[in-house]
Amino acid sequence: MSSNDFYAIIPAGGVGTRLWPLSRRNRPKFLYDLLGSGQTLIQSTYERLARVCGEEHVVVSTGEAHVDSVREQLPSLREDGIFAEPVARDSTAAIALATAVLARRHGSRIVVGSFAADHVIRDNDAFAECVRQAAAAARHGYITTIGIAASRPSTAFGYIHQGHSLAGEIPDAPSARIVRSFVEKPDSSTAQAYLQTGEYRWNAGMFVMRADVLLDSLKQYQPDLFSAISAIADxxxxxxxxxxxxxxxHWYGLEKIAFDYAIAEPLSADGGVAVVPGGFGWDDIGDFNSLAALLPSYNRQNIKILGNQDDVVFLDSAGDIVAAQAGRTVALLGVDDMVVIDTPDALLVAPRARSQEVKNMVTKLSGLGRDAVL
Incomplete structure (x- = not known):
């Protein structure tokens, strides 16, 4: 695709509380090589996007506490390519600020794409083709999302209800369809019903749009946020x-609201959102159960190990995911389908089936004043 007018934004926020105690406030999951690939999640994301639009067109939005780590991991990131937030204000503020500044630098009709720092994508060529089509739809005035093929009735993701084809209107985006609506995380029976219709895709939070369309939509649906972002961008x-x-x-008073709620959902009701189907192999490492699905098995008992395998010893155990400290042995006897994460200052033991609830433990620890381990 032509990259002259396309800029990629990587929002690198969030703590990843469901991956505690590996992911922490001061060192969240995107800074780790969780899959043993030789690259951290943000390094993989940056490299993937640089292939699409060039290193000079990739920027990162992250918290002030992570700026040094991001620069260390992404040494080729341009000097003015990082947007440091003093406090987190969710995805709308992060995406809008980067877009507003880029529009002032390069013109209001540039196309920007937002892609989270912590996603796993297997087929970079197929991903690039989806981004190309999404950018084509964006140039026609749509805010365009990339919808992931729903391979199972997951209750962990929001869904996109897709409508009629836009191929006749946008020849350069033959796969693009109108978005009827965005749907919140459903219960299992509703998710199963969605799959049977063939009209729903997972919402991965990837959005591609012209800068002026985004900023005009922000002004329409979130006028206070628009005014504050404009002042900061100026x-x-x-x-x-x-x-x-x-x-x-201006920043501290911004409403904390996700981009989906602030812009995508109301605009889809007005027919202004398109979706391009993404078939490139996508995973969101949202918890230890989803991480385990991406790791190779250590043995026939389907044990998954993060880090040094020599420090983990099993007997009559199966289906566990384990992380051990270097030089300290973790021994499991008769333990099945558990999460065991050992770090220097915190140990987590939980059933894999309750991986989504790790965030509740983080909330409890915070309530008990144990912020030092968070």
Whole structure:
């Protein structure tokens, strides 16, 4: 695809609480090589997007606490290619600020795409083709998402209800379809019903759009947020002190709201959102159970090990996912389908079936004042 007008934004936020105690506030999951591939999640994401639009067109939005780590892991990231947030204000603010600044630098009709830092994608060529079609639909004025083929009736993801084809309107995006609606995470019976219709895809939170379309939509649906983001963007490239002053004045009061709720859902009701089906092999490492599905089995008992295998010893155990500290032995006897994560200051033991609930334990620890381990 032509990359002259396309810019990729990598929102690298969130703590990944369901992967505690591996993922922490000061070192979240996107900074780890969880799959043993030789690259951290954000490094893989950056490399994938750089292949699409070039390194000079990739930027990262992340928390101030992670700036040094991001720069260390992405040494070729351009000097002005990082947007540091003093506090997290969810995806709408992160995407809108980066878009507004890029629009001021390169023109309001550039196309921007937002792709999370912690997703796993297997087929980079198929991914690039989906982005190309999404950018074509974006140039026609649609905010375009990439919908993932729902391979099972998952209750962990939101869904996209797709409608009629847009191929006649957008010849360069033959796979694009209109979005009828976005649907919240369903219960299992509803998810099963969605799969049977063939009209629903998983919502992976990937969005491609012209900068002016996004900012006009933000002004329409979130006018207060638009005003604050505009003020910060105006000051962003006017020097460090101007930028800091604008952030102090406007950022902390921004509403914390996800891009789906703020923009995509209301705009889809007005017929302004398109979807391009994504068939490139996608996974969101949302919890230890989903991580285990991506790791090779250590033995015939389907044991999954993070890190050094020599430190983990099993007897009459099966289906576990285990992480051990270097030099410290973890021994499991008669333990099946469990999560055992051992770190220097915290140990998690939980059934794999309750992996989604690890975030509840993080909430409990915070309530008990155990923030030092979070």
């Amino acid at each position: 000051a962003w490239d006017q020097g460090e002190e101007c930028r800091k002053q604008a952030l102090r004045q």
